[in-house]
Amino acid sequence: MFASLLAPLAVLATAAPSDTAPPAKGTPPVTAQTQRSGGVRPPEQLAMRFDTADLAFELLPDRYRLEGVATLGFTATAPLERLVIDLDRNLPVRAIAIDGVDLPPAAWSNPEGQLVVRLPRPLANGQSVSARITYGGTPHVAVRAPWDDGVVWSKTRDGRTWFATTAEGYGCDLFWPCLDFPKGEPAQVTLHIIVPKGLKAPSNGVLLGVDTLPDGRSRWNWRIAHPNTYGIALNVGPYEQISGTYKSRFGNSIPMAYWYLPGEKAQAERLFAEFAPTLDFFETLIGPYPFGDEKVGVVETPYKGMEHQTINAYGNDYAKAIEGFDWLFQHEFSHEWFGNQLTAANWDDYWLHEGYGSYMQPAYGRWREGEARYAAMMQGQRGAIANQVPIVRGRVITEEEVYEAKDGGPGLDIYNKGSWMLHTLRGLIGDAAFWDVTRLAVYGRTDPRPGNFQPRFGSTAEYERFVRQVTGRDYGWFFDVYLRQAALPDLVTERAGGHMTLRWKVPGDGPFPLPVEVQVGDRIVTVPMTGGRGMLAVPDDAHVVIDPFARVLRRSTAVEELQAWRNGKTK
The missing domain is CATH 1.10.390.10 (Neutral Protease Domain 2)
Incomplete structure (x- = not known):
């Protein structure tokens, strides 16, 4: 099955020269649609359940290309005439088949990074459909991952390929066709990642097996349940691995693995x-641990880090x-x-x-x-x-x-x-x-x-x-x-006549009965602040500390002055 999924890609792998210059950071540029993640969704995306994604990838580092075949399974939750799927237009679609039947190119379009596929027949509520999308190209290169998104092409100390993806900001559509909003999680994803000889491809979930291809390349097959939309990650390099098993206090055993670069064994351990x-x-x-039946996985990446489900990026x-x-x-x-x-x-x-x-x-x-x-x-x-x-x-x-x-x-x-x-x-x-x-x-x-x-x-x-x-x-x-106001609550205090009064001042002047601890000499008193106000006896010569254990987030003039000073120095 895996060989048939990638048959079209194997031809492409041998069809071009290997002296392509690496793409510059920030290229190829992405559209506003691809940069957009979440927000109000098209009605078609809200009218289907994402059941499965079978994602076959082939990394071609000599040409800085990523080729893919994605077989996506959806179930309509309302009448549906079109599939609307997010995919960066830098990865052009070459073919689409619906339930095994090839569509003519006129049946789909992707001018701005949202692939629209006209179905051969409308779907009724509860009916399922399978879409097989063949695509590929030069994926967008991140400028400063993970603070922006895309792929990172790097080299190890000895000059071998070190590649990774990250997609929290711009979204999963940077390298696979998906539903780019938080509730667009597929129930199950299977990945097949073909990499050059000598490289490994640690990814999400459970390793189903590694196939060695006739030309020496390898195909890494993984499966994960309910992945976060931006949690799918490709990581390719000459990794070495440390593995172990955690005996949980809940009675189960959890596999653990860390993939790191050669020469770092002591640090990795x-x-x-x-x-x-x-x-x-x-x-x-x-x-x-939520994914104990899969693994705890961490992989060294050429950027700082990201919470990719069961294969967290570490840099x-x-x-x-x-x-x-x-x-x-x-x-x-x-x-x-x-x-x-x-x-x-x-x-x-x-x-x-x-x-x-x-x-x-x-x-x-x-x-x-x-x-x-x-x-x-x-x-x-x-x-x-x-x-x-x-x-x-x-x-x-x-x-x-x-x-x-x-x-x-x-x-x-x-x-x-x-x-x-x-x-x-x-x-x-x-x-x-x-x-x-x-x-x-x-x-x-x-x-x-x-x-x-x-x-x-x-x-x-x-x-x-x-x-x-x-x-x-x-x-x-x-x-x-x-959460719903910007300014912090301000605790206003006054001291006179052997008493201290306290009053919360909050945006909108609404109720804020947050209790406050006050240290008077060696004694700590909790002031209930009923109605947002409180009072306690304080001898004139007593030393007073408000909130001595810093339990409360409140306005601080010291912090404000520090921030203003820092901003002034920056300017």
């Missing part, structure tokens, strides 16, 4: 030694840090829970990915070393919170409208402010409730066990419902300020 304790942290605090150069663990490995690994198991249904809710992904690093510091490390790591995030726009806007938006300031996005606030919001929420509702809410968000239940959950989609509204469900209280006022 030290990083691999972090896998099991990090996994134990997440399983203990949150719940089972941190084995950097050392005072925390004693590799922050990039830990952060990308956190996305197996927050991003791959729990996927935000709309880009507007991506603080669920990045806020949690950022918070789990201080949480891991606390797990390893205690409160001092946790506090130091939280303070490290605090100075980066910008508060220019709200984190959540309550509508369907694109990836660019989240990450790009020019498009009105909160940018890094979904990381740092999201993390501090979670820190404040944990202090407000307590550890037990906070982690139960987290488990509900990740698994849809508070008692996850291997086999009793599936990857799921979540939203801000659902998260708030989970908080109400666990605590029995409505914390809408909390999320209104931290």
